[in-house]
Amino acid sequence: MSVEQAPVQRADFDQVMVPNYSPAAFIPVRGEGSRVWDQSGRELIDFAGGIAVNALGHCHPALVKALTEQANTLWHVSNVFTNEPALRLAHKLVDATFAERAFFCNSGAEANEAAFKLARRVAHDRFGPEKHEIIATVNSFHGRTLFTVSVGGQPKYSDGFGPKITGISHVPYNDLEALKAQISDKTCAVVIEPIQGESGVVPADKAYLEGARKLCDTHNALLIFDEVQTGVGRTGSLYAYQHYGVTPDILTSAKSLGGGFPIGAMLTTTDLAKHLAVGTHGTTYGGNPLACAVACAVLDVVNTPETLAGIKAKHERFKARLEKIGQQSGLFTQVRGVGLLIGCVLGDAWKGKAKDILNAAEKEGVMVLQAGPDVVRFAPSLVVEDADIDEGLARFERAVAKLTQG
Ligand SMILES: *Cc1c(COP(=O)(O)O)cnc(C)c1O
Numbered sequence: 001m002s003v004e005q006a007p008v009q010r011a012d013f014d015q016v017m018v019p020n021y022s023p024a025a026f027i028p029v030r031g032e033g034s035r036v037w038d039q040s041g042r043e044l045i046d047f048a049g050g051i052a053v054n055a056l057g058h059c060h061p062a063l064v065k066a067l068t069e070q071a072n073t074l075w076h077v078s079n080v081f082t083n084e085p086a087l088r089l090a091h092k093l094v095d096a097t098f099a100e101r102a103f104f105c106n107s108g109a110e111a112n113e114a115a116f117k118l119a120r121r122v123a124h125d126r127f128g129p130e131k132h133e134i135i136a137t138v139n140s141f142h143g144r145t146l147f148t149v150s151v152g153g154q155p156k157y158s159d160g161f162g163p164k165i166t167g168i169s170h171v172p173y174n175d176l177e178a179l180k181a182q183i184s185d186k187t188c189a190v191v192i193e194p195i196q197g198e199s200g201v202v203p204a205d206k207a208y209l210e211g212a213r214k215l216c217d218t219h220n221a222l223l224i225f226d227e228v229q230t231g232v233g234r235t236g237s238l239y240a241y242q243h244y245g246v247t248p249d250i251l252t253s254a255k256s257l258g259g260g261f262p263i264g265a266m267l268t269t270t271d272l273a274k275h276l277a278v279g280t281h282g283t284t285y286g287g288n289p290l291a292c293a294v295a296c297a298v299l300d301v302v303n304t305p306e307t308l309a310g311i312k313a314k315h316e317r318f319k320a321r322l323e324k325i326g327q328q329s330g331l332f333t334q335v336r337g338v339g340l341l342i343g344c345v346l347g348d349a350w351k352g353k354a355k356d357i358l359n360a361a362e363k364e365g366v367m368v369l370q371a372g373p374d375v376v377r378f379a380p381s382l383v384v385e386d387a388d389i390d391e392g393l394a395r396f397e398r399a400v401a402k403l404t405q406g
Pocket of ligand 1: 106107108109110112141142143144193198224227228229254255323
C-alpha cells in the first residue's frame with residue numbers, strides 16, 4: 001500500500017518551518033555510502049557526514065539490518081522497563097572505555113546536560129552547595145539547551161534568552177595557566193572538548209589535557225570530556241581520550257554513536273554514577289530500543305582494529321591532497337585535525353568566507369562543512385572509500401580553482 005505524498009520543495013521550508021536554519025538550496029532524498037542524491041537526481045559526494053554523525057555513511061547494511069530487525073521486534077517501552085538493546089549497548093561501552101556506567105539520552109546537548117547535572121550533584125552531595133562552579137573554554141560548543149549554551153563559550157548562542165545559568169566561567173582553550181588561575185575549591189567540574197569541533201577543529205595539546213587532569217584532582221573537581229563530535233572512532237581511536245591518554249571522570253557521546261539515528265550517552269564511573277539515584281534525572285526516550293540497537297551495530301563496525309586503522313590511513317589521504325590544494329590555490333594556510341575530523345584554516349584573503357567555499361563545493365557535487373567562518377571542515381564517513389575520497393577531493397579542487405580564479 002503506497003500513500004500518495006504531496007510534492008514538497010525547498011521553498012516550502014520558508015513557508016512552514018521555524019526560520020532558525022538556512023538549509024542548502026537542494027533537498028537530499030537518498031543516500032548510499034558516501035554518495036547522496038537530490039530531488040533532481042543529481043549525485044553528490046558527502047564529506048559533511050551529517051555533521052560528524054553518519055559514521056558509516058548512508059544506509060550502511062549493518063545499520064539497516066539492526067534498525068529493521070528492531071523495528072519488527074520492539075520500538076519503545078520507556079524507562080519504567082529496561083530493554084535488551086540498551087543493556088547490550090551499555091555493556092559494549094563499558095567494555096571499551098574507562099566507564100563503568102552509562103546513561104542514555106537522545107542528543108549531545110542532553111548528554112552534556114546530564115554530565116553537568118551529575119557534576120553539580122556529586123559536588124553538592126560530597127562538599128555542599130558552595131562547590132558548584134563549572135569552568136569551560138572560550139569558543140567551546142556543548143549544545144543548545146539553556147544549561148549547555150551557558151556552559152558553551154560562545155555568547156552568540158547564549159545571549160538574548162534571559163538569565164543564564166550562573167556559576168560558569170570561560171578560560172582560553174589550550175591555556176593551562178589560565179585554567180590554573182581560574183580553578184578553585186569551588187570548582188565542581190572542568191569541561192573540555194578534546195578537539196574543539198564547531199569553533200574551528202582545534203585539537204588540544206596533550207600537555208593541556210594532562211595538566212587539566214592534575215588540576216582537577218588537586219581541587220576535587222571532575223574532568224568532563226565532551227566527545228560528542230570526537231567520539232566513536234572519529235579520531236582513529238574509539239574515543240579521543242584514548243588517543244591522548246588522559247582519562248576523564250565523565251564522557252559524553254552522541255553524533256556518530258547512532259550513525260544517523262538520534263542517541264546520546266553519558267559515561268562515568270560507578271562511584272560518581274551513584275549520585276544520580278532513582279528519580280534524580282531522566283528522559284522518556286533515553287535508551288530507546290531502536291536507537292540502542294543501531295548504536296550497537298555502529299560500535300561493532302567502528303570498534304575494530306581494521307576500521308580504526310583505516311581512519312588513520314584515510315586521514316593521511318585527505319591531508320596530503322588538501323595541503324596540496326591549499327598550497328596551489330592559496331586558499332588555506334593549514335590543514336589540522338585528527339582522524340576524519342579535519343579543518344582547513346583559511347588564509348587572510350579568505351577569512352570569513354567559509355560559507356562561500358561550501359557553496360562552491362556543492363556546485364561541483366561535494367558536500368563539506370564549515371567550523372566557524374574561517375575553517376572548512378571535513379567529517380566524512382569513517383569508512384569512506386578511497387575512490388570516493390579521491391573523486392570528492394577532485395571536485396573540491398575544481399570548486400576551489402573556480403573560486404580563486406574568479
Ligand atoms: C554537536 C555537539 C553538541 C550538541 O549535540 P546535539 O546532538 O546537537 O545536541 C555538543 N557538543 C559538541 C562537542 C558537539 O559537537
